[in-house]
Amino acid sequence: MINEFELINQLKSLVQGQDSAVTLGIGDDAAVIDPALLPAGHKMVIATDTLVIGRHFLADDNPEDIGHKVLAVNLSDMAAMGAMPQWLLMNLTLPKIDGQWIEGLSRGISGLLKKFKVELIGGDTTSGPLSIGFTVIGLARQPLKRSDACVDDLIVVSGELGSAAFALHNPGRSSHCDQQLKRPQPRFDVSEAVKNFAGAMIDVSDGLLADLNHICQASGLGAQVELEKIPVHSAIKVDLKWRDYALSGGDDYQLCFTIRSDDQSLLPSDCTVIGHMHAGSGVTVYDKGHRIQVNRLGFDHFG
């Protein structure tokens, strides 16, 4: 049996000190946050994710990459809400304790925690097939919802899409893309820059078409996307499937959001307008003026 107290303390020792709003933490039955000590006018934003072996990562993946990625995926939900993450709870299910592996995992996690000043305030460990779950709590003045897109809003994505999917199918062919797959960066730089004028926002975890469709469904609108406007890294074009990767590749953790056309000049430099919202439903894709068939809104099934 795992000595969870020691394990969680080992993880905690790799991250930073106690936050003033948190009066208890690891080592008791629960963590305590005093709402009276939170900054005024902020809402608490809470997201949870579980990543399991064989699906989200492999047993022989570098544990530091695993630690980075599982937390990045979770933090990305905060970016998608226009929130800044504050506190983290971690659920770790491990087949056995391997000190070196745990240390690698902790390094990957603590790197991101330090970068974004997030505190690990609690968790739970158990033995079983490897899986890692995170619950992150963030703060936002005005959380960005999927349902706040309006007709004629422009659709924007950050960074480039398809790099992670390219790397998954072509490992080792582009160090840039490999890095995007293994070490995605939650785009807090973008969410902080646009949160005051963005409408609906989501992070691209399942693929642009699938995730943009969530905005369509929640907002009761349709989306039209111009294929040639979707930003991709030049490296992925060596693979004939690069359009599939850009449209349906998951795992990029870029942000997709809507803005009013008046606000286009406010966009950060690595954000690109790729289409617009309209009355209707679903996502339609145009390639040089021609509507193209998209037979499934998800990863690797674009035909």
Place this chain on the structure above:
Amino acid sequence: MINEFELINQLKSLVQGQDSAVTLGIGDDAAVIDPALLPAGHKMVIATDTLVIGRHFLADDNPEDIGHKVLAVNLSDMAAMGAMPQWLLMNLTLPKIDGQWIEGLSRGISGLLKKFKVELIGGDTTSGPLSIGFTVIGLARQPLKRSDACVDDLIVVSGELGSAAFALHNPGRSSHCDQQLKRPQPRFDVSEAVKNFAGAMIDVSDGLLADLNHICQASGLGAQVELEKIPVHSAIKVDLKWRDYALSGGDDYQLCFTIRSDDQSLLPSDCTVIGHMHAGSGVTVYDKGHRIQVNRLGFDHFG
């Protein structure tokens, strides 16, 4: 791949309506809680637990029992903090979708959610080896910590100990004990009755000795327990190991807490004083005035 939106909505449809302090929930990237709408003077208490197949439950266990138990275990952490649970996030990892199984699981979960008026506000599903994680958020005016025991405090337990361990080793021999194992009840009745005068509190999940030792460690004190005072159900005495079950059997989810001796008259009827705290460290056990050897503070290893 699991359609998590549908699945979580199916679970959500079995529980009650939206809470006024929660402005978003299932179907967006995160749930949102507005601290300004929380009752004044309360702190937020957050606990997380993961239960995995083969360890905490078996594949052929009744899914309704599984649903009840995994949530009861998590809610019990709230009782141990003197908090009342308000909101729940659920992480479900499933090997495949089996509608009937999910429905059973949901019934077990929704029964407890309704009983304690807890709202499911978010979650995450993925495919993989069966595991169920919960993050519960509760409210307490003054959370009860493990570190608040004082010298000469009395040690109290609720209900009876050892029933779940007996049932684990003797399935079908006592319907009362079987029920304790399969359907433990978080003791909010006890925590609400004693929270204003209790010192340290913990729930008995790993066994009395192990859990009381957590209070000792956190409070920097020792504990002396009288074996004959530990309340047990008469059914377990048919097994020669009943003392082991009472001292080290996990899974009872009763509460163990300390009170000042002056407050003994305030205890609810099914609470029993079993010993006292003293300067020193660790848990010592006396049987009819003689100190007995306890070779490990945990389940099933009492010698």
